[in-house]
Amino acid sequence: MPTNVSIDYKIAEREYQEATTDKDRLKALRKMLSTAPTHKGAEKMRAHIRKQISKYKDLAQKEGKTKKVKSLSIKKEGAGQIVFVGLPNSGKSTLLSKLSKKHVEIADYEFTTTEPIQRMIPFENIKLQGVEIPAIYDGFYESENGRQFFGLIRNSDFVIIVLKSKDGLPILKKEFEKANINLNSKSKYHEGFIDYMPSMKITWEDFDDQKLINKIWKKLDRIRVQTRAGRKVAEKPIILNRRATVRDVAKKIHKDFIKKFKYAKIWGPSAKFDAQQVGLEHELKDNDIVEIFIK
Numbered sequence: 318m319p320t321n322v323s324i325d326y327k328i329a330e331r332e333y334q335e336a337t338t339d340k341d342r343l344k345a346l347r348k349m350l351s352t353a354p355t356h357k358g359a360e361k362m363r364a365h366i367r368k369q370i371s372k373y374k375d376l377a378q379k380e381g382k383t384k385k386v387k388s389l390s391i392k393k394e395g396a397g398q399i400v401f402v403g404l405p406n407s408g409k410s411t412l413l414s415k416l417s418k419k420h421v422e423i424a425d426y427e428f429t430t431t432e433p434i435q436r437m438i439p440f441e442n443i444k445l446q447g448v449e450i451p452a453i454y455d456g457f458y459e460s461e462n463g464r465q466f467f468g469l470i471r472n473s474d475f476v477i478i479v480l481k482s483k484d485g486l487p488i489l490k491k492e493f494e495k496a497n498i499n500l501n502s503k504s505k506y507h508e509g510f511i512d513y514m515p516s517m518k519i520t521w522e523d524f525d526d527q528k529l530i531n532k533i534w535k536k537l538d539r540i541r542v543q544t545r546a547g548r549k550v551a552e553k554p555i556i557l558n559r560r561a562t563v564r565d566v567a568k569k570i571h572k573d574f575i576k577k578f579k580y581a582k583i584w585g586p587s588a589k590f591d592a593q594q595v596g597l598e599h600e601l602k603d604n605d606i607v608e609i610f611i612k
C-alpha cells in the first residue's frame with residue numbers, strides 16, 4: 318500500500334471510517350478515489366476503492382428503502398476502553414461481570430446480549446471501561462448492525478477475544494478480516510485500509526485469574542502518573558501513552574506550563590531516587606509521581 322497519499326485523501330479516508338451510513342461511506346469513497354495517487358504503484362489501491370464503491374452503491378440503495386439505523390455508540394470513559402468479543406455463549410458477559418463485580422445478564426442460550434453493554438472495571442487507582450459486543454457469528458459483518466459494532470471495536474483501545482474453545486477462532490478471524498481489523502499488533506495504528514489493534518485471547522480457565530486485569534492494563538500500552546503540588550499528591554492519575562515524558566504531563570496540566578517550565582521532581586519507578594530533578598524530556602513510567610516547578 319503506497320503511503321505517500323495527500324492530506325485530502327487522508328481526510329476522505331477518515332470520513333469513510335467514521336461514516337455510519339452506507340450513503341456517507343459511498344460519498345467518502347468517491348472522495349478517496351478522486352484524491353488517491355494516480356501513479357502506477359497505486360493502481361491496486363484505486364482498484365480496491367472502485368470495488369468498495371460498487372459494493373456500497375448497492376447497499377446505499379437498499380439503505381434508502383429501509384429505516385434509519387439507530388446509534389449504538391458508547392462514550393469513552395476511564396483509563397481505557399476494552400471490548401469483549403466472541404462467539405455466542407462464549408462467556409463474554411460472565412467475564413465482564415467477574416471483572417467489574419457488577420451484574421450482567423448471563424444465560425446458557427445464545428445471543429443473550431443484543432446491544433453493547435458497558436461496565437466500569439476497577440483496577441487499583443483507576444477504572445477501565447469494559448464493553449461487551451453482541452456475539453459474532455458467520456455473516457455478522459453483513460448483518461444489520463454489524464458494521465456499526467465493528468466501528469465500536471475499531472474505536473476502542475483493546476480487544477479481548479473470549480473463547481470457549483479454539484474452534485471459534487476461524488469464524489472470528491473471517492469477520493474481523495472483512496472489517497479490515499488486524500488483531501495481531503502490539504499497539505494501535507492505522508495503515509492503508511487496515512486498523513491494527515492490540516488484543517488478547519482469554520479462555521474459561523483464565524477467568525478466575527486475579528492478575529488478569531493487571532495483564533490487560535500492561536498490554537493497553539498506557540501509563541498512569543500522579544501529579545504532586547507541595548505535599549499533596551492528586552488522587553486521580555493522569556493517563557498517558559507509554560513512553561510519555563514530563564512534557565506530556567506539563568501539556569496536560571496547562572498550556573503555559575511548557576513555556577514557564579523550570580524543572581520537575583519525580584518519585585516512583587522512573588526516578589533514580591526520591592525527588593530526582595529532571596527536564597521536559599524525561600521518560601516516565603507507570604505509577605510515577607511528578608511535581609512541576611515553573612518560573
Ligand SMILES: Nc1nc2c(ncn2[C@@H]2O[C@H](COP(=O)(O)OP(=O)(O)OP(=O)(O)O)[C@@H](O)[C@H]2O)c(=O)[nH]1
Pocket residue numbers: 403404405406407408409410411412422423424425426427428429430431451452521522524
Ligand atoms: N463451566 C463453565 N461455564 C461457564 C464459564 N463461563 C461461562 N459459563 C457459562 O457459559 C454460558 C454463557 O455465558 P454468557 O456469559 O452469557 O456468554 P456470552 O458470551 O455473554 O453470550 P451471548 O451474550 O449470548 O453472546 C453460561 O451458561 C455460563 O454459565 C466457565 O468458566 N465455566
Ligand SMILES: [Mg+2]
Pocket residue numbers: 409410411422423429430449
Ligand atoms: Mg452476553
